[in-house]
Amino acid sequence: MDGAVERVDWLTGGSRRDAATERIYAAAAALLDERGFEAVTVEDVAARAGCSRATLYRYVGGRDAILDGVITRAAAAVATEVSEAVASLNGSERIVEAILTSVRAVRANPALHTWFAGSRTRSVDDYLASSPRLGSIAAGLTGLAPTDAAAQWTVRVVLALLTWPMPDPAAERQLVERFVAPAFA
Template identity: 55%
Template sequence: MAQQREDWLTGGDRRAAAVARIESAATELFLERGIDNVGVDEVAARAGCSRATLYRHVGGKSALVDAVLTKSAATVSDRVAAAVGRHTGPRRVVEAILASVAAIRADPVLSRWMATRSTGGGDYLTASPVLSRIAATLTGTTDDEAAQWIVRVVLSLLTWPLPDAATEREVVQRFVGPGFVTRC
């Protein structure tokens, strides 16, 4: 008699269960080996599904990377929003930048991703309309170019950190804050 295999997607919403399992497997592998060193076949194997199932439920590798990074970015955004909620104007911009840097450094996925990106790999991030919208929302600016510049400031601090948090605060207050006196 043939042995029946247990369906790993039984019960509940099959699609949601598949997506959660695949994204969890991708996150684990990305943390273990880095995003650039993981393929969809490895993610499918870790999730216990076929490559076809992975593509059907989440798409290819770029969709997986986007999903994992988006989930981490949402966590960072929540932390930053909580940190800047009581601030306005230039102070809000300064606090949002510093809170973003701290939250990204504390997030395992984003800190690992930033550490493994080459200096030329920032084009994806600096051109991201999603990050610009998040920056605009968190800082309270309505200027799209200013929001893009804020993303660049955060990326700069992550790529080329200053000696300590106090020095980063001084630099952001001195050079970024004044640029937003009339913008916010």
């Protein structure tokens, strides 16, 4: 709100903007889980959220902003889990655990798992692989510099394991320890 102080809404008990935004993102996440990104329209999300398209655009933005918001929220939940798992680790050990915990957490997150279990389009893969937000999250979790290309590379390693899973977690660990860890030793 451009410089204005937002009041506590009597109906929501908090910020009306926050309540609307969360409702829209929850509706979008459910639809993306059910249909996939390419099959969901702004009209679908507005209808599921129980608001008009104008309200959706005012609070969230268009289709790309919806995708970004859903991914950012899901990634934040994964980042919290990964952060706790790697808190006491450093160097290549931290990077290995960050990658493997990310893979486990994404697979356990309904909003994200559906994307990787099913087919995705090239545009979604390109978005995920080059997302500055995901790169920034990866940098923070691995201890790499945010501008370091290695942060984007670790995102791509996670995406590769999600897209082409190994037979079991032990095989994935062995692969990451053998080929990724030496790059950061």
